[in-house]
Structures are given as C-alpha cells and as structure tokens.
Amino acid sequence: MAEPQAERPRLCVFPDLSRPPSAADIETWCQPDRKIFGEFSSSSFGDFQTVFDQPQEYFMELTFNQAAKGVNKEFTVNIMDTCERCDGKGNEPGTKVQHCHYCGGSGMETINTGPFVMRSTCRRCGGRGSIIVSPCVVCRGAGQAKQKKRVMIPVPAGVEDGQTVRMPVGKREIFITFRVQKSPVFRRDGADIHSDLFISIAQALLGGTARAQGLYETINVTIPPGTQTDQKIRMGGKGIPRINSYGYGDHYIHIKIRVPKRLTSRQQSLILSYAEDETDVEGTVNGVTLTSSGKRSTGN
Secondary structure: OOOOOOOOOEEEEOOOOOOOOOHHHHHHHEEEOOOOOOOOOOOOOOOHHHHHHOOEEEEEEEOHHHHHHOEEEEEEEEEEEEOOOOOOOOEOOOOOOEEOOOOOOOOEEEEEEOOEEEEEEOOOOOOOOEEOOOEOOOOOOOOEEEEEEEEEEEEOOOOOOOOEEEEEEOOEEEEEEEEEOOOOOOEEEOOEEEEEEEEEHHHHHHOEEEEEEOOOOEEEEEEOOOOOOOOEEEEOOOOOEOOOOOOEOOEEEEEEEEOOOOOOHHHHHHHHHHHHHOOOOOOOEOOEEEOOOOOEEEOO
16 A cells, blocks of 8 residues: 655644634634744844744644544643733832833833934833832743643644644643654554454455454454455544544555464365365465376375
C-alpha cells in the first residue's frame, strides 16, 4: 500500500473551550496553511512588539487512541500574564501612584523644534501618565509576571500529528502543537485506519470467523472461503472521526495467513493427500512426485 501524502498541519482557533469542539467547530475554526506566528509588517525588520506579543508554543504528546477518540488532557504552562499581586497596575497593593507632572498625566510630552511641534511618549513615566513610587514586589512595576498555570486542553477527536490549536490562558493565548505516537496495531490514512489479522490455512481455505482488535471494540470478522493473503476486508464507519466534515472513516483489515512451521504426522499425511490432487502447481512439492502416467503419488 502506497504511503499516504501527509497533509500540512492546520491551525485551529477555538473561541469557546467550555466544551470539546464539534465537527462544525473544527470546520469553522481550523484554517490550513496559516502561519503559526502570523504575518509581520512590511518593514524589513517587522513589528517587534507584535513578535513579542505572539502566543507561546507548546508541544503535547498524545497516544494514537487519544488523538483518534479525543480527550481532555491537563497541561502545565509557564506564561507571562497579568501580575496577580497588583492586577497589572505595577504598584504594590495599598500604595498610590503619583501624577506625572512632566506630561501632566497625558502620557505624552511636547517637544518644540523650531517651527515644528512634536509629540512623543513621555520619557518620565513611559506613557503611563503616572509614576510608580512603590513598585510591586512580584513584577517590579512591569504589571506582568511569569506564572505557572494548569489548564485543561480539550483535544478534538481525529486530531493529527503536527496539528496546532490556539487557546486562551488567562488574558493571554498559547499555541499547542500535538505530537501523536505511533500505534503498534493501527496504521492511519486520514480518517481511515488499517490493521493486520492473522488467520490459519484452514480458515483461509474453508472460511470462518476471527476476532480483530478495533479502535472502539473487538470486531467479529467473517472470513470468506478462499481468502487470499493481503486481501482487505472493509469495516465501514469503524475508523476515526472526520475532522473536516461529518461521519467516520473505515477500518481496513489486511488478512495475513499464518503458515505452521511444524506439522504432526496426521497433518502431513492430509497435506500430501491434498497436494496429490492439485493441478495448478508451478514447480514441485516435497514428498510428491509425478509418475510416468502423469499422476501424482506420495514418494518415500
């Protein structure tokens, strides 16, 4: 089976995280080929403030089943957010700030340069309009501090390796890129999954039933008589939820015929009897030879 071409990761922006996103949410908010860190300005150096304000990116490890079925997973992040001690004001709680007399509290200062009058950010208060006399002991007047927060990430069912979602944490936002582990049982092709099922020679010849591990439950598989190795059996709707639309993918079971390495005396006699009646053999069979009359007989 040819390897499926990997799709480019999609950026998903979910505004409401009080519930796991539905297929309609994913279709609306997931945007392919979008740059994670947005577009910079046309300046050769870009907008540096925009760069620093961009959300931080984190990586989350998921098992194959977690990505396929969806899961709410707790995650720890370290972000710069509004200082909880001073509520972003910058001054120590219980203290007051002084009115900036340099700019008159406007945060802007006027500079006369001959016939021109220029206005710029106040050099004294940095544009605040006030001066912090007693800075907050946590953020030291910045109004923001590094904080460790535990958040619950609603991972949508069907998420793929490398896919990124954006979510709010406090007053900031973060990007989370998923890293999906390989499954020892299943192989993924979009919303479809593939797995192998080993059956005996008798099952392949005569047909029967076998039990295969499914994504959601154990599957009873009907083996038709004359099943060939690598034959595929399709189990409709037993795959992964389609993240860009509705419904589920399929589960394709690849048949593998297990050939025994040793036979009992009775099994060998039965197989030799079967070999004598075969008519479409290319080459020879050990223990079976052709007679002068063209018949096959058991050799010594």
